[in-house]
Amino acid sequence: MRLPAAEQLPPAWPSSRFPAALPAGRRRLLAHVLNRVGADGAVRDSCRSRVLESALALALVERCGSGHRDARDRMVRYLERHRGSGDLMDAAVAAAVLGRSTGRPARHQVLEDIVSRVPDFTGPRKRALVHAIFTMLDAATAHDDVAPHAFDVSALHPWAAVQAVAVNAILGRAAGGAPAGRDDVTLLVSTQRPGTVWEGNLFIHLSVLHALVDVPGMESVVDAGLRTALTHQREDGGLPFVTDTDTWCTVAAGLALGSTGAPREVLHRIARHLVRVQRTYGGWSYTDRARLADTDCTTMAVEFLHQLGPDVYRDQIRRALDALVAVRGADGGFPTYGSGTPSEACMTAAAISALSSQGRHPHLIQAALRFLADRQMPDGSFPPGWSSSRLHTLFRAYLATRPHRRQSPPVVHDMSGRIAGLVQSAQNEDGGFGQQGGAPSDAISTAYALIILAGQLDPAPAARATRYLLAQQRPDGSIISVPDMVGPRPFPYHVPLLADAFTLLALGHLTHRIRPSRIVRPGRRHSSAQPAERTAP
Secondary structure (H helix, E strand, O other), X not given: OOOOOHHHOOOOEOHHHOOOOHHHXXXXXXXXXXXXXXXXXXXXXXXXXXXXXXXXXXXXXXXXXXXXXXHHHHHHHHHHHHOOOOOHHHHHHHHHHOOOOOOHHHHHHHHHHHHOOOOHHHHHHHHHHHHHHHHHOOOOOOOOOOOHHHHOOOOOOHHHHHHHHHHHHHHHHHOOOOOOOHHHHHHHHOOOEOOEOHHHEHHHHHHHHHHHOOOOOOHHHHHHHHHHHHOXXXXXXXXXXXXXXXXXXXXXXXXXXHHXXXXXXXXXXXXXXXXXXXXXXXXXXOOOOOOOOOHHHHHHHHHHHHHHOOOOOHHHHHHHHHHHHHOOOOOOOEEOOOOOOOEEHHHHHXXXXXXXXXOXXXXXXXXXXXXXXXXXXXXXXXXXXXEOOHHHHHHHHHHHHHHHOOOOOHHHHHHHHHXXXXXXXXXXXXXXXXXXXXXXXXXXXXXXXXXXXXXXXXXXXXXXXXHHHHHOEOOOOOEOOOOOEEOOOOOEOOOOHHHHHHHHHHHHHHHHHEOOOOOOOOOOOOOOOOOOOOOOX
8 A cells, every 4th residue: 555666657747737725635634644643653443333233232132131221222212313224234124123124025135235245255154144133133034045054164264253153053043953062152152251342343242142142051141241242332322343443543544644744753653553463473453452363454564664664673574474475375365364264356455565565475476466367357346355345455456566567467467457447437427436336426435546546647537536535524634434344244334534544545645646846834944955845736
């Protein structure tokens, strides 16, 4: 995600082609993100409430009998407000838990919609998961379309394995089958510790409690787990997907701030925090509370630390790259979590960018580029990743290919051209971009697209996207946008700071392309002998 080298860019654009409000808007956004950097270097923003976890918690409270009356009433009010949601899943889940089920046809529509928006390799598990969700809400449908291998945990990372075991127990109980086996119960109970949400994941935490609720002797475990979950109830009455995404927010904000000339003291403060939370085996997770590292956070941390000080953070970068190479797939791609799990396009693009920053492993990079090209679909896009927006993987893949176009096979150059062509054809009349083709514009998708547009010859599409983004800015500098990240796929969750960070990153890429200009900052003088700064116009 870091800025490209000057020789990788086409000729600079004149500032006159862009909105006059750009410099002020960029400064406000920069100041806003800088203000979010804590004294310890972390950049934190809470994960907002979500219907799914709120409904699962309410169903558990109702099932466990009396108690938690205030928490229950607040959840009911939250869900009542979302019962008429335009989102199919949210509306069906809220209606089901509130006793106003939309019926089997609507739930079947939800099921097919969800399965259509996930990678092929996870489709059977998602089908089972949707059935389990409605079973937990006492609105189950027949689940004879669930494939047996949906519960095979042999090639799953720990989070997915626990979720699969919980889903199997929930569906098995609903079908009148044998209760969960001793090994499965032992695994589920191992995730429960009073006061702590395992790996920071409330969705899995609540699913485990639903799997254990009818197991003899588990009453105290379920009660303690429910109390723990309710400590994360938000002011609006709902519960979030995860306790926090502090590390993910920190690396995203760090890269964005680094692209826009933030004070180096602040950047090093962020880096020192990342050094403190790096896992012993080299990677980073989305939250300081989780042990399982992921490729996304690890690669972004590598890029940030390299951009800031490759010598200062040499040991941390080396350990991270060793951890990254260790999970590489035999197909040349990289997975999100752990060796032996399926490679994915977006994570492979992220790995290419991290490896490229070091000038190491050229053979791994070329194999990863071939994997990426093989996964590109006829329209230029890629299979679904960890964002609701197809533009997320597109911009990551575009940046990954840029340093390697000349020395790579023609298929890599073609891949980059097809990405640019798709983006240029997808711009809406208002200048913005939607999450999918034909969708209304939103800020974070537009930010992703602007990073790609900043590398093209014609400045007009980038200028139009910039105008749209500036129109989504609040007076305090923050950006108004829709939820974008998904987990578990394809359920979106909302951390507003991410829109701020990715918009700032996009404006950093844009500014890098605009012809340098002199500006005089208050309290400083610039003589004609001083070099011009590369800044916003």
